[in-house]
Amino acid sequence: MTWPEEFAQRYRDLGLWRARTLGSILRDSAEKWPEHTALVDGDRRWTYRELDTWTDRVAGGLRGQGIGRGDRVLVHLPNIAEIVALSFALFRVGAVPVYALPQHRDTEIAHLRQAASPVAYFGSADLPEADRVVGDGPDPADVALMLLSGGTTGLPKLIPRTHNDYEYNLRASAELCGFDENTRYLAALPVAHNFALGCPGVLGTFWAGGTVVLCTSADPETAFPLIHREKVNATALVPPLVLVWLDQAEHLGLRLLQVGGSRLKEEAARRIRPELGCELQQVYGMAEGLLNYTHLDDPDDVVFTTQGRPLSPLDEIRVVDGELQTRGPYTIRTYFGGDFDSFTEDGFYRTGDLVRLESGNLVVEGRKKDVINRGGDKIPVEEVENLLLGHPKVHDVAIIGVPDEFLGERSCACVIARGEPPTRRDLVTYLTGLGVAAFKLPDQVRVLESFPRTAVGKVDRKALAL
Numbered sequence: 001m002t003w004p005e006e007f008a009q010r011y012r013d014l015g016l017w018r019a020r021t022l023g024s025i026l027r028d029s030a031e032k033w034p035e036h037t038a039l040v041d042g043d044r045r046w047t048y049r050e051l052d053t054w055t056d057r058v059a060g061g062l063r064g065q066g067i068g069r070g071d072r073v074l075v076h077l078p079n080i081a082e083i084v085a086l087s088f089a090l091f092r093v094g095a096v097p098v099y100a101l102p103q104h105r106d107t108e109i110a111h112l113r114q115a116a117s118p119v120a121y122f123g124s125a126d127l128p129e130a131d132r133v134v135g136d137g138p139d140p141a142d143v144a145l146m147l148l149s150g151g152t153t154g155l156p157k158l159i160p161r162t163h164n165d166y167e168y169n170l171r172a173s174a175e176l177c178g179f180d181e182n183t184r185y186l187a188a189l190p191v192a193h194n195f196a197l198g199c200p201g202v203l204g205t206f207w208a209g210g211t212v213v214l215c216t217s218a219d220p221e222t223a224f225p226l227i228h229r230e231k232v233n234a235t236a237l238v239p240p241l242v243l244v245w246l247d248q249a250e251h252l253g254l255r256l257l258q259v260g261g262s263r264l265k266e267e268a269a270r271r272i273r274p275e276l277g278c279e280l281q282q283v284y285g286m287a288e289g290l291l292n293y294t295h296l297d298d299p300d301d302v303v304f305t306t307q308g309r310p311l312s313p314l315d316e317i318r319v320v321d322g323e324l325q326t327r328g329p330y331t332i333r334t335y336f337g338g339d340f341d342s343f344t345e346d347g348f349y350r351t352g353d354l355v356r357l358e359s360g361n362l363v364v365e366g367r368k369k370d371v372i373n374r375g376g377d378k379i380p381v382e383e384v385e386n387l388l389l390g391h392p393k394v395h396d397v398a399i400i401g402v403p404d405e406f407l408g409e410r411s412c413a414c415v416i417a418r419g420e421p422p423t424r425r426d427l428v429t430y431l432t433g434l435g436v437a438a439f440k441l442p443d444q445v446r447v448l449e450s451f452p453r454t455a456v457g458k459v460d461r462k463a464l465a466l
């Protein structure tokens, strides 16, 4: 389930794991910088002291509801201040936020309820009450939060991150990125996603005593005025948003622009400094753990053409048949509920990413797994295929990724029809009716008589893509 003791010992001895809980990050910063602005959400703002007090009040409310140590709580909120206060309150009582993405709808929420058995839900859908156990704050080795896997085949899996490992994740990231009390970080991507949460993200900014500015949309119309008004100097984006920002060609006064989630094209990378006036950092990360960053003092070629190198000196990486495998002080050893295929016997996580090493830096070249990376949004192909099989006009379906200038790739549903062939609108209406996140809807539909098969009879997705 967790790290073998010899590894845990080493991570503790070397000071990577400091036996701190995530709830203490805010408390420490509130002691050091009580009057410093911690959080901005529209016209609402909180100093560290105020945010700390609010968090304690919410934690009291949770305890009053009987929510405590080890209880899982489904958090389905956009980038509003409440997700921050609730998260810290949950960390403090030792309950475990399970982060649904804001784009998720009934289907995804139903899956998460089933997979996580949460005792409560905070968001817009309903959740019946379940048995509750009262606890009294976490142990640093406890699971602190659960993230959703974007990297696996089938349904998204739950990723249990402990206080120890995630505190290291965000602290080491904040140090590498030079975050300090003058950092003003714009959360443009969902706080519920690993990138904006802890790489260094919102939590790394709080650790450093900086200011977090929340934003519910990363569109230039929303984000740019906020950047100017709040003097934002760091943020994180996925590549398609970078292209949208570049189209506006406006100097934003940012010090640092982190880009990750899918492959950033070299041409776009080279335009960032001249057109947006900020330094680029490529981030190749995964909610399972391993983070690769280009460094702020790397030569241009490294920053423009690679996805960086592991954050920790204790990260172990190896490339097996082109696939990156990793283990280390903040990479999980198993998913919640177990999954043996994704991990090797010696505890390495099989990322499913095809990479090459270029003088110490990683370059992501492709993927082994059946996931479509739609500009950073991960589409679990099997999940959507299974849903589409329920459509009366669908006899069989295979969803493949096809190249897209803007998104990197988009989704194409290859369908063998049952009678009259379905249109894209048929399928989109059907999936929308089931309550599926919009990014999973097929971008196009192709009707076929049969599927090419591999020697063992599986659908040959490579041949389908030709």
Ligand code: J2J
Binding pocket: 148, 149, 150, 151, 194, 195, 196, 199, 259, 260, 261, 262, 263, 264, 282, 283, 284, 285, 286, 287, 288, 291, 307, 351, 353, 364, 367, 373, 376, 378
């Ligand atoms: C190519 N592919 C990338 C990159 C992730 C920071 C940044 C991103 C994520 C994330 C994250 C990529 N170039 N720069 O958690 O903290 C693809 C890989 C990887 C998968 C993980 C973070 N950066 N990817 O995207 O868990 O295929 O995390 O295995 O959502 O995204 O997806 P996810």
